[in-house]
Amino acid sequence: MGKPEPLPDVPAGELEEEKSNDESKPTRKKKNDLFPENLKVEVVEVIKSAEVEANPALYRKTGERHHDLLHHQRAELLWQRKITEQYVRIDQKEAPPLSSPAPAPPIEGASITAEFAAQLIIAKYCDHLPHYRQAGIFWREQSIDLSRQTINKWTHAIAQHLQGISEAIGRELRMEDVLQIDETPIDYLLPGNGKTKKGYYWVIRNPETGAVYYH
Numbered sequence: 001m002g003k004p005e006p007l008p009d010v011p012a013g014e015l016e017e018e019k020s021n022d023e024s025k026p027t028r029k030k031k032n033d034l035f036p037e038n039l040k041v042e043v044v045e046v047i048k049s050a051e052v053e054a055n056p057a058l059y060r061k062t063g064e065r066h067h068d069l070l071h072h073q074r075a076e077l078l079w080q081r082k083i084t085e086q087y088v089r090i091d092q093k094e095a096p097p098l099s100s101p102a103p104a105p106p107i108e109g110a111s112i113t114a115e116f117a118a119q120l121i122i123a124k125y126c127d128h129l130p131h132y133r134q135a136g137i138f139w140r141e142q143s144i145d146l147s148r149q150t151i152n153k154w155t156h157a158i159a160q161h162l163q164g165i166s167e168a169i170g171r172e173l174r175m176e177d178v179l180q181i182d183e184t185p186i187d188y189l190l191p192g193n194g195k196t197k198k199g200y201y202w203v204i205r206n207p208e209t210g211a212v213y214y215h
Contacts (some may be wrong), residue, residue, distance in 0.1 A: 181203070
């Protein structure tokens with residue numbers, strides 16, 4: 001076989017120019033494309049020129065320009081209080097006071113609101129923040145000594161509260177014709193037995209809907 005013909009020499013500048021013409025340049029996204037339209041806006045200052053401030057009666061407003069800076073507002077823990085009032089009959093001073101029963105918390109065994117419960121679960125299982133890190137954030141940002149043991153107790157109470165939904169998802173998935181299943185073996189301690197036992201984690205997923213059940 002003969003030697004291949006050498007490629008013609010092309011100036012580097014022409015190659016770069018040819019490449020730039022073939023590739024479409026990325027368009028710079030505007031602020032409205034990056035963030036939701038309903039993002040809250042807080043007006044912190046309205047600026048007027050010195051001339052208008054000195055004599056506002058001489059001027060008429062024709063428009064305004066907006067100068068926005070993206071701001072993050074720190075989350076805040078607070079007590080959400082419900083009050084049950086007590087009453088006594090004026091004509092029966094010896095009778096015990098009357099009061100409505102104390103309202104039950106949204107999640108039995110956890111003195112937190114449903115919104116705070118959702119935040120704890122999202123932080124752990126979506127943002128991958130273990131309980132000790134969440135406890136550290138509460139201490140750093142608000143000097144609140146919320147231990148990881150307490151957060152762990154609340155997480156178990158939330159899981160128990162959602163048990164019915166979990167079981168319903170499992171029953172619904174078992175009715176499907178095609179499922180994806182992952183099996184992970186684990187060793188666990190069986191109290192009173194003195195040795196470890198073999199256990200399994202199963203993750204069951206519907207590939208069409210994306211529904212997942214952990215067993």
